Amino acid sequence: MFTKLLIANRGEIACRIIKTTRRMGMTTVAVYSEADRNARHVRLADEGVFIGSSPARDSYLDIAKVIAAAVQSGAAAVHPGYGFLSENEDFATACAEAGLIFVGPPPSAIRAMGSKSAAKALMDKAGVPLTPGYHGDEQDPAFLATEADRIGYPVLIKASAGGGGKGMRRVDRPDDFRDALDSCKREAVNAFGSDHVLIEKYVLRPRHIEIQVFADTLGNCVHLFERDCSVQRRHQKVLEEAPAPHMTPERRAAMGKAAVEAARAVGYVGAGTVEFIVDSSGAFYFMEMNTRLQVEHPVTEMITGVDLVEWQLHVAAGKSLPLTQEQLTISGHAIEARIYAEDPDSGFLPATGRLVHLAPPPETAHLRVDTGVEQGDDITPFYDPMIAKLIVHGDSREQALARMKAALFQFRIVGLRNNVPFLARLVQCASFAAADLDTGLIERENAALFPPASETVPDEPFALAALAELLDSRSFEHRADPWMRSDGWRMNAASRRQFRLTSAATERAVEARPAADGWTLTIDGRRIDARGQMGRDANLRAELDGRSLKAVIVADGATRHVFFDGTAYAVTHVASHRPAAGEDAAHGQLRAPMPGQIVAHLVATDTLVEKGTKLLVMEAMKMEHTLEAPARGRVRAFLCDAGEQVASGLELIQFEPEQ
Missing domain, CATH: 3.30.470.20 (ATP-grasp fold, B domain)
Incomplete structure (x- = not known):
């Protein structure tokens, strides 16, 4: 048995492999990119080797860098985990050529199953049942559309080299086939480097x-x-x-x-x-x-x-x-x-x-x-x-x-x-x-x-959030000088604290007055006797009107996240929660929903479009996302070019709703 293993992956699978190899007495070597310098799998491994910048193509997908890391570290074997190079025939071959044991199948098996089309032909010969479809090499869009008609709708377009749901589209009508095919091929190229697809009968309720x-x-x-x-x-x-x-x-x-x-x-x-x-x-x-x-x-x-x-x-x-x-x-x-x-x-x-x-x-x-x-x-x-x-x-x-x-x-x-x-x-x-x-x-x-957002949030999350805030203030009680205390102490009159809190679509006015062993909370006119104690790990043991409750309260900026009764509530001070004046839903829908790369503009500028018209395609995390017109209106300008990397929240389209 070899004693030193390089893990050519990251995340939970790398950590999972380390757990087993440690029990077996092996030494583990992690590889990591710029984004993963302090990642958990690097912290857990016995050794680590830096292999490049954050994009996967420059690090985890770079065969030469991974092989060099294995040789440099003295590892005898390489475990590819899943994703990245795990099903890459060239990587398995490169490991063998470098004298490394590849913890996986031989390159010939990867090659045989790497193409869905070739694999289905092989399985057909082996007598394994196959879904009706087209698995050949002809990729002309008109031919594929004809094959889809022959198979019968609904059909499934699948990237031949695909996996993980990428490069896959269900099509229910002939009119939708070409758009789905184009999108599938683009996504397949980005994820797998090949736009080869196959067409299969979509089995209903499979x-x-x-x-x-x-x-x-x-x-x-x-x-x-x-x-x-x-x-x-x-x-x-x-x-x-x-x-x-x-x-x-x-x-x-x-x-x-x-x-x-x-x-x-x-x-x-x-x-x-x-x-x-x-x-x-x-x-x-x-x-x-x-x-x-x-x-x-x-x-x-x-x-x-x-x-x-x-x-x-x-x-x-x-x-x-x-x-x-x-x-x-x-x-x-x-x-x-x-x-x-x-x-x-x-x-x-x-x-x-x-x-x-x-x-x-x-x-x-x-x-x-x-x-x-x-x-x-x-x-x-x-x-x-x-x-x-x-x-x-x-x-x-x-x-x-x-x-x-x-x-x-x-x-x-x-x-x-x-x-x-x-x-x-x-x-x-x-x-x-x-x-x-x-x-x-x-x-x-x-x-x-996907139930509609509740129009009302119960009083308890607001009371628990306010109670947690008050308990945090009381943590200063050890100070001898009463003027330094932040628990609401007053010399000649009872103090009170007021909050205006919001959670989901519900807003509440909360007033807190000190009581003998807690507070009296008034939430939009309802009076609640409250007391409690914060424990470890943000655990709150509270009593509201004689009812004993347990919750976890986690502060994040102006928001307290209240985990209570199997539900998570984000309770926020109104002043820091309201959107900027003049912000409208139509404008927000045409911003980048996450960091990514612009793939294509789907309409010309100065075009009048209907609500729901597909305007732009962007790719993020190897998946395509389409931005649609939020209303009937005119596309005045695209504020980004195809191939451009954009940040989350960046405005992508100048859109003018029809009045």
Whole structure:
């Protein structure tokens, strides 16, 4: 077994690999970019090597720099993690040429499965069921449109070299095909360097079920059962679970057999995932094979008791698989939720910024948190905005689901938009609770998952925020000079403090007067007797009108984030909350929603357009985002050029609404 490993990745997967290698007694070497100089994976590793500037193409995707770092550090092996170079045939070849062990499949297997079109042709020969579609080399748009007509709408356009939901579009009508194709090809080039696409029949109400396979160099190949990854948005997975609900032993055996045959067909070695689309009848079709470890691998580890990274390292060292197919069993049920810096209410736009407060629930035998960041770290625009993966296990799906709900209620993030509240609603929605799963679940449950903003916020968050402010003021009571105290002490009269607070669309006037052992709060005329004590980690134990409450109060500038009763409330002083005078919604919609690069202008200047007309395309975090006209009006000028990098909030289009 080799003793020194370079990890050619970053974030939570790099930290995850370090955890296993440390237990195995190995030395780890991290690579890092300018943006990651102080990243958690660098802090955890035994050594670190700087490999370039922040953009991935100048650092993590630069094969020569990564190989040089491995050679310089004296590492014997390289683990690619997932993403970046993990499925890059040239990188695997370069490792071999440099005398390094590549912890992954041979280049020939990566090449065979790297093109979705070629992989489907290979699977067809191996007898693995395929979705009807076109997987050939002809890429003329008119020809592809004809093929889509032949297949029958709805169809799915997919980047042949794609993954992670990038370069993928569902098309429901022939009139929309060309625009979707152009957008898909642009995104595919940006993400994968190739605009080659394939067209497939879009299976209505499909489930996305994948099989974890593992093979060694001695001819052994097993599957470690299935994961259901049906809950997705924009073709990106949101929740994963294992085993798949409603899976019969017969179907599990058939899908496992097909997955092993797919792996054997390409001479596979190491950890891989064979992904299938399953229709409402239970028929399954090969979709693609990911020649690497998957983001959702922890749910498989939870139900099998297997450390898949440890297996990878054993196989890379030439050892046989630790268990046979007959020795592998399923125990209980596991669910994983991906915690992202993103805004679900704004089309899941990625968010960037500092993690002012990050407090995941404590890990136990049944709860695991995989993360590449800590409180105080930054989520930058250069990489995937994942904050953490939250994984729970239970004896049954019902128990695992209950544990996931409780864990999401305990997961607290302050400093940037995140999807924790959305995930909490998602795991409680009727379809997911009943395991009525398909890739359209989020769209079907739109009303429950995206409820209109409440017009009123209860009094408790305002009272708790005010109480926390008052308790902070009382922290100065130790001062001997009463004129230096900031708790509202007065010589000849009772003092009072007044706040005007807002949360969501609710604004409240709060008055606080000292009482014998606390305060009397008046909130828009309602009187509340309040007392409390701040503990460690921003925990507030409060009593409001004789009712004992627990909350977590985190200050961030003029805002106090109140985590109470399973909900997060941002309570802000009005003076620092109101938008600038004259700001209007139409103007705001035509600003850059995040840092990124302008891809294309879609209309000419001085053009009169209808509301919803697509005006401009920008690319950020390898995904395309389209800005649309907020009203009927005229595009007076574009304030940016195609190819230009723009900052978040920058005005991109001069737009004049029609009066």
